[in-house]
Amino acid sequence: MQVSCRAVERLMLMTGDAYLASLRDGRALYVGSERVDDVTSHPGFAPTARSFARIWDARRDPSYPELISEEKGESFATYYLMPRSREDLEKRSRCSEIIAELSYGLLGRSPDFVGGYITGAAMQAHLFDHGEHRFSTNVTAYLQHCRRNDLYLAHAVAPPQGTRDPAKYGRDSQAVPTLSVTGAYEGGVIVNGMKMLATGAAFAHELWIGNILPLAPEQRAASITCALAVNTPGLSLWSRKPYAAHGEGTFENPLSTHFDESDCVVVCRDVKVPWERVFTIDDVAWSRAIYFDTPAHTLSNHQSSVRYRAKTRLLLALARRITEAMGTDKVPQVRDALNHLSAQDALIATLIAGQIQGFETLPGGFTCFDRRAMYASIYWATQNYDTLCSSVRELMGGSVLQMPANIGVLDCPETADTFEANWAGNGWAARDRMKLFKLAWDLLGTDFAGRHAQYERFYMGPAFVVREHIGRETDWDAVLRPLDDLLASYDVGGIAETVGRASALSSAAMSTDGV
Numbered sequence: 001m002q003v004s005c006r007a008v009e010r011l012m013l014m015t016g017d018a019y020l021a022s023l024r025d026g027r028a029l030y031v032g033s034e035r036v037d038d039v040t041s042h043p044g045f046a047p048t049a050r051s052f053a054r055i056w057d058a059r060r061d062p063s064y065p066e067l068i069s070e071e072k073g074e075s076f077a078t079y080y081l082m083p084r085s086r087e088d089l090e091k092r093s094r095c096s097e098i099i100a101e102l103s104y105g106l107l108g109r110s111p112d113f114v115g116g117y118i119t120g121a122a123m124q125a126h127l128f129d130h131g132e133h134r135f136s137t138n139v140t141a142y143l144q145h146c147r148r149n150d151l152y153l154a155h156a157v158a159p160p161q162g163t164r165d166p167a168k169y170g171r172d173s174q175a176v177p178t179l180s181v182t183g184a185y186e187g188g189v190i191v192n193g194m195k196m197l198a199t200g201a202a203f204a205h206e207l208w209i210g211n212i213l214p215l216a217p218e219q220r221a222a223s224i225t226c227a228l229a230v231n232t233p234g235l236s237l238w239s240r241k242p243y244a245a246h247g248e249g250t251f252e253n254p255l256s257t258h259f260d261e262s263d264c265v266v267v268c269r270d271v272k273v274p275w276e277r278v279f280t281i282d283d284v285a286w287s288r289a290i291y292f293d294t295p296a297h298t299l300s301n302h303q304s305s306v307r308y309r310a311k312t313r314l315l316l317a318l319a320r321r322i323t324e325a326m327g328t329d330k331v332p333q334v335r336d337a338l339n340h341l342s343a344q345d346a347l348i349a350t351l352i353a354g355q356i357q358g359f360e361t362l363p364g365g366f367t368c369f370d371r372r373a374m375y376a377s378i379y380w381a382t383q384n385y386d387t388l389c390s391s392v393r394e395l396m397g398g399s400v401l402q403m404p405a406n407i408g409v410l411d412c413p414e415t416a417d418t419f420e421a422n423w424a425g426n427g428w429a430a431r432d433r434m435k436l437f438k439l440a441w442d443l444l445g446t447d448f449a450g451r452h453a454q455y456e457r458f459y460m461g462p463a464f465v466v467r468e469h470i471g472r473e474t475d476w477d478a479v480l481r482p483l484d485d486l487l488a489s490y491d492v493g494g495i496a497e498t499v500g501r502a503s504a505l506s507s508a509a510m511s512t513d514g515v
């Protein structure tokens with residue numbers, strides 16, 4: 001508690017209001033042809049901006065000391081902490097848990113996500129000195145910059161289809177307008193082109209631009225990794241439809257109004273990137289390896305598991321309350337379905353704990369979550385989100401669509417009386433049931449819900465890419481050893497004389513079997 005108060009007093013950390021003010025920075029954000037001048041007052045963005053601001057305000061809550069860390073007398077957000085022990089990893093995990101719970105897991109790219117990228121990169125900064133390039137000090141200085149200015153980073157690291165490695169994607173590389181280096185100026189390089197799909201960018205201060213999907217070998221110009229302030233001249237964000245602007249309001253669409261983190265294509269026109277903000281250049285393999293040779297990908301995606309858990313909690317709680325409101329909660333088959341959902345929630349919790357339990361120690365004394373466990377956790381999550389949602393939808397039946405269009409039904413005495421008389425039930429007032437079912441539909445049936453289904457499936461890339469990560473982190477020698485020992489322990493003539501665990505075990509088994 002003491003640490004938290006002292007840290008806040010140093011005021012390197014913003015308040016929620018200061019964070020909101022910092023977003024009024026002249027950024028170029030487009031919704032169709034409309035230029036949004038101020039995300040903190042635009043109806044499509046303002047409620048979510050305030051949801052993000054709660055993350056900054058939560059640091060002043062003494063019950064959340066894990067949100068702040070200190071080093072050499074400086075305080076900073078814990079997602080910029082370079083972990084050196086299991087306790088540090090637990091602190092990072094708890095920090096993400098607090099942040100995720102503030103949005104019920106609905107803000108996927110909260111600042112702790114890309115915060116993990118730059119922190120993990122700085123933990124193995126020497127990997128940014130490569131060939132003729134010396135960018136390690138850029139990486140460590142950028143981490144300091146993010147810490148000291150309390151920055152929120154979003155990222156755009158998916159080069160568009162047509163630029164990717166034909167060996168993996170089965171199609172030739174094409175001249176698509178992917179973000180690439182097109183020139184130089186005395187202080188750095190000039191970039192042009194577009195990058196998909198920077199979730200949270202409308203609410204972030206800076207963007208990490210890079211390539212986490214395998215680029216085609218000839219896309220060297222696109223292989224730049226760099227950081228850019230969102231309001232950099234020439235940079236614009238092109239948002240998909242903001243759901244808050246198209247919903248009915250908080251009562252009818254509580255989630256899509258307040259937790260729509262936005263997804264934006266990033267377009268650069270003659271944007272200047274100073275050398276200090278360049279982290280890789282001119283090397284396709286290097287631009288991708290930095291995420292896996294450093295702990296960057298693992299630190300950031302531990303957040304993904306923790307965030308997902310907050311969402312499974314919400315789904316489980318919703319399922320339980322819905323069945324209560326429908327009066328089906330005593331039906332044995334319905335209770336069985338709820339217990340099944342509870343098992344899924346517990347499973348994801350253990351997958352998170354496993355990432356801490358199996359932590360690794362890295363050169364320099366740093367620690368990192370168990371990488372294979374992290375990818376396995378993400379894989380499970382990406383493959384099971386639809387199933388979890390459809391289990392809850394199964395329990396909801398049609399009741400969710402029997403609710404009146406909006407709560408305006410209470411404004412007129414005639415409709416209000418009819419509503420109260422017919423929509424109440426199972427100990428629930430009509431208004432409360434409507435509130436619950438509107439929330440359920442917002443999570444499971446609206447535009448916002450569909451976007452979440454797509455997000456959970458693709459935020460780490462398509463499934464085959466996630467499986468590839470797991471394969472890369474598998475210690476195949478350790479997997480194969482018991483089998484190879486077993487095979488070596490017998491032959492045509494019977495049990496081999498080799499010494500070893502498997503051979504001893506098989507020796508006992510085989511002698512009873514008479515093999």
Ligand SMILES: Cc1cc2nc3c(=O)[nH]c(=O)nc-3n(C[C@H](O)[C@H](O)[C@H](O)COP(=O)(O)OP(=O)(O)OC[C@H]3O[C@@H](n4cnc5c(N)ncnc54)[C@H](O)[C@@H]3O)c2cc1C
Nearest residue numbers: 155156157158168169196197198199454455458461462464
């Ligand atoms: C809601 C949402 C938010 C996102 N947020 C971010 C973000 O914050 N930052 C960011 O950088 N990116 C983000 N992304 C982008 C994301 O990284 C990409 O969508 C993802 O990598 C998949 O790329 P793609 O959309 O081009 O799909 P594709 O690569 O085109 O794949 C689509 C489908 O095609 C099939 N397919 C294609 N190639 C193969 C193959 N070789 N083998 C087998 N099947 C194949 C598969 O069915 C695959 O699922 C986001 C995406 C979504 C949907």
